[in-house]
Amino acid sequence: MNLVVLTGAGVSAESGVPTFRASDGLWEGHRIEAVATPEGFAADPALVQDFYNQRRRRLGDVQPNAAHRALADLAARWDGGFLLVTQNVDDLHDRAHAEVAPAKRFELIHMHGELLKARCTASGVVSDWPGDLLADHPSPHHPGGRMRPHIVWFGEIPLEMERIEAALERCDLFLSIGTSGAVYPAAGFVQSARMAGARTVEINLEPTPGARLFDEGVYGPATQVLPPFLA
Numbered sequence: 001m002n003l004v005v006l007t008g009a010g011v012s013a014e015s016g017v018p019t020f021r022a023s024d025g026l027w028e029g030h031r032i033e034a035v036a037t038p039e040g041f042a043a044d045p046a047l048v049q050d051f052y053n054q055r056r057r058r059l060g061d062v063q064p065n066a067a068h069r070a071l072a073d074l075a076a077r078w079d080g081g082f083l084l085v086t087q088n089v090d091d092l093h094d095r096a097h098a099e100v101a102p103a104k105r106f107e108l109i110h111m112h113g114e115l116l117k118a119r120c121t122a123s124g125v126v127s128d129w130p131g132d133l134l135a136d137h138p139s140p141h142h143p144g145g146r147m148r149p150h151i152v153w154f155g156e157i158p159l160e161m162e163r164i165e166a167a168l169e170r171c172d173l174f175l176s177i178g179t180s181g182a183v184y185p186a187a188g189f190v191q192s193a194r195m196a197g198a199r200t201v202e203i204n205l206e207p208t209p210g211a212r213l214f215d216e217g218v219y220g221p222a223t224q225v226l227p228p229f230l231a
């Protein structure tokens, strides 16, 4: 049985990582266009670097929760194909895996990038980046390059789409956990899984606008509903 799991901000909410769509549409007080687009970065790199520096620093104050651990545990004992695709840029899935089953392979794709990585704008080289980035941060990899967050901004192509699409084509079970299904191409994965004949389940605090696209819905806080569902 080939399993593909998609997660979003809802799986990290109970760890204290804010989800996206605050009531005012602002994202932590910022217009999304201003802080999560290549145009925003070109217009005001200091604002964007500071936005991601703050989020990167706050990773130190949060821990994986029971939902992250339940998925890491499932990955360790699943004997079929297993791929976890997250839209989250935090490292809580990674940390849960390191806690629960460090010796086991863990097929995890951060399709929208990672806060703890930075990329050279000239060479494309990606490096681990635990610290802050300056507004105009010279790249150690290329004389003309600058370091930017290794994050997929709106209008940019998500990471490892070929691997994701290949897994969806042979998927038997698709789980969508803690995501509103507002952002593409992730929001379209359920359709691809259905086309492959997979059973599709939405696990979320409440039904999302795309709930009708799923065979089944399991609703409630992820830390409460996911462990028993995956047991």
Ligand SMILES: CC(C)NC(=O)[C@H](Cc1c[nH]c2ccccc12)NC(=O)[C@H](CCCC/N=C(/NCCC(=O)O)S[C@H]1O[C@H](COP(=O)(O)OP(=O)(O)OC[C@H]2O[C@@H](n3cnc4c(N)ncnc43)[C@H](O)[C@@H]2O)[C@@H](O)[C@H]1O)NC(=O)OCc1ccccc1
Pocket: 007, 008, 009, 010, 011, 013, 014, 019, 020, 021, 036, 087, 088, 089, 112, 151, 152, 153, 154, 155, 156, 157, 158, 161, 177, 178, 179, 180, 181, 182, 183, 184, 185, 186, 203, 204, 205, 206, 208, 220, 221, 222, 223
């Ligand atoms: C706004 C939207 C309409 N716009 C898009 O989708 C755009 C444009 C677009 C492309 N195709 C389209 C088709 C139609 C319309 C528009 C488009 N997409 C793009 O630009 C993408 C790039 C998008 C990526 C942008 N970067 C992010 N993140 C990184 C940044 C950063 O993090 O700083 S997106 C970001 O927002 C999204 C937020 O969604 P969620 O994670 O779901 O969070 P949200 O707050 O919305 O919902 C949380 C849910 O959890 C639930 N919940 C809360 N608490 C709990 C709880 N305790 N337990 C359980 N559930 C809970 C809530 O009820 C809620 O349902 C995530 O994807 C997240 O990563 N690029 C692209 O399309 O390139 C071309 C392409 C495509 C395919 C192949 C080749 C080329």
